[in-house]
Amino acid sequence: MRKHAVVPPFHALDPELGVAERLLRQGNPQLSAIVARLPDESAAARRLNAVLAEAGARPRLVATGTAWRIGYVTPYAGTGELAAGAAGLAELVAVGGWRRLKRCATCARPFCDRTSGCTRKWCAEHRRGTGWVD
Numbered sequence: 739m740r741k742h743a744v745v746p747p748f749h750a751l752d753p754e755l756g757v758a759e760r761l762l763r764q765g766n767p768q769l770s771a772i773v774a775r776l777p778d779e780s781a782a783a784r785r786l787n788a789v790l791a792e793a794g795a796r797p798r799l800v801a802t803g804t805a806w807r808i809g810y811v812t813p814y815a816g817t818g819e820l821a822a823g824a825a826g827l828a829e830l831v832a833v834g835g836w837r838r839l840k841r842c843a844t845c846a847r848p849f850c851d852r853t854s855g856c857t858r859k860w861c862a863e864h865r866r867g868t869g870w871v872d
Contacts, residue, residue: 748852751833754826755850761823762848763862768792769823772839773848779836786828793821799828808832
């Protein structure tokens with residue numbers, strides 16, 4: 739019997755996840771600071787929640803035993819691109835786990851791994867082959 743891995747529906751996380759990936763590629767210091775705290779998931783979650791709060795976003799990442807989920811709080815004005823990017827990261831963690839946020843093996847730039855096996859090691863700039871675009 740052949741086993742099949744369940745791949746999270748990453749396309750369902752767009753456009754926010756796409757914004758997060760672009761901001762990470764551009765070296766956004768707020769989102770990069772989240773990845774820098776890994777592998778300490780609790781510290782990364784605290785930083786992600788702080789970025790969401792500072793950006794005026796409604797979702798918050800909440801630990802539920804061994805997994806993570808998105809919790810919503812009372813909204814307020816002021817959401818923007820950083821809020822969308824941080825919300826995209828929060829959704830990615832809730833769907834795919836912290837292992838989906840990585841640093842490039844070549845340049846250490848943070849990126850999101852959307853591969854089915856969570857095997858990506860390089861950012862878009864350093865991926866092997868030609869024509870790769872995130």
